[in-house]
Amino acid sequence: MAALGLGASACRDDGGEDDGAMGESGSGTGATGDGSGSDGSGSPGTGSGESGDAMGPWSSLDERPCPDGSFLTYESFGGGFMLTYCTGCHHSRLPADTRQGAPIEVSFDDLEDIRAWADRIWARSGDDNDTMPPVGPASAEDRARLGEWLACGAPADADLGM
Numbered sequence: 001m002a003a004l005g006l007g008a009s010a011c012r013d014d015g016g017e018d019d020g021a022m023g024e025s026g027s028g029t030g031a032t033g034d035g036s037g038s039d040g041s042g043s044p045g046t047g048s049g050e051s052g053d054a055m056g057p058w059s060s061l062d063e064r065p066c067p068d069g070s071f072l073t074y075e076s077f078g079g080g081f082m083l084t085y086c087t088g089c090h091h092s093r094l095p096a097d098t099r100q101g102a103p104i105e106v107s108f109d110d111l112e113d114i115r116a117w118a119d120r121i122w123a124r125s126g127d128d129n130d131t132m133p134p135v136g137p138a139s140a141e142d143r144a145r146l147g148e149w150l151a152c153g154a155p156a157d158a159d160l161g162m
C-alpha cells in the first residue's frame, strides 16, 4: 500500500498548483475529523471486504476505492451535487465577472468536464477535502458520496444499465 502510494502520488504532489490546496485541506481534515469519522463507519464499509484501503483518508482519487455495488450516478447524485455546490462559479456560460474568481478554464458544464477534472474535484471537495466551495462546504456525507461516485468513474444511469 505504501509502495503504491509512493509511486502514484509522488509526481502529483510535486505539482505547483497542489501546494496551496494540500495545506488547506490538511487543516480542514483536522477540523472535521470527528464528523467524517462517524460517517465513515457507516457508509464506505458497505459491501467491500477490504479493510485497510476502504476507510481512508486517501491522498488522491487514485487511492480512493469504488465500493462494490455502488449505485450513485450522474442523474441520481453527481449532476445535482455539482449544480448545488460548484457551477454557480464554475460554468462556461457564466460571464467572467460573475465567476467570483473561479479560473475561466475550470468549468464543470457536463459529465465530460466533470470526468476530465475528476482528480481535482476530488482533491478540493471529495471525502475529507473541503476547500471547495470556498464558503459553506458540502456535508461530510455528501463529500463521501462525491468521493465514491468519482472513484467509480462518475457513471451515468446508462453506464450502470439503469
Ligand code: HEC
Pocket: 017, 021, 082, 085, 086, 087, 088, 089, 090, 099, 100, 101, 102, 103, 106, 117, 120, 121, 122, 124, 125, 132, 133, 134, 135
Ligand atoms: C463561490 C465561487 C466558487 C464555488 C461555488 C466553487 N468554486 Fe472552485 N474555485 C473558486 C475560485 C475563486 C478558485 C481559484 C482559487 C482556488 O483554487 O482556491 C477555484 C478553483 C477551483 C479549482 C481549480 C484549482 C485546483 O485546485 O485544481 C477546482 C478544481 C475547483 N475550484 C473545484 C470546485 C468544486 C469541485 C466546487 C464544488 C464542490 C467548486 N470549486 C465551487 C470559486 C468557487
